[in-house]
Amino acid sequence: MLAVDIDTMTVDAPTDVAPGDTALVYGPGDSGEPTVEQWAAWAGTIGDEILARSSRRVARVIEG
Secondary structure (H helix, E strand, O other): OEEEOOOOEEEOOOOOOOOOOOOOOOOOOOOOOOOHHHHHHHHOOOHHHHHHHHOOOOOOOOOO
């Protein structure tokens, strides 16, 4: 489940995720992870909305 609201984004994670665990919510799709555009399609919005809502409280980590 993905819910995008005015200033939050909620992701329903598996039950085996604990506080402090690393979670890959979206990425380039190279390793099978969903892309921002896939999340947007699932939520009925656009990729920019997903990025805007997740950037306020989520630390972005860019690897590579």
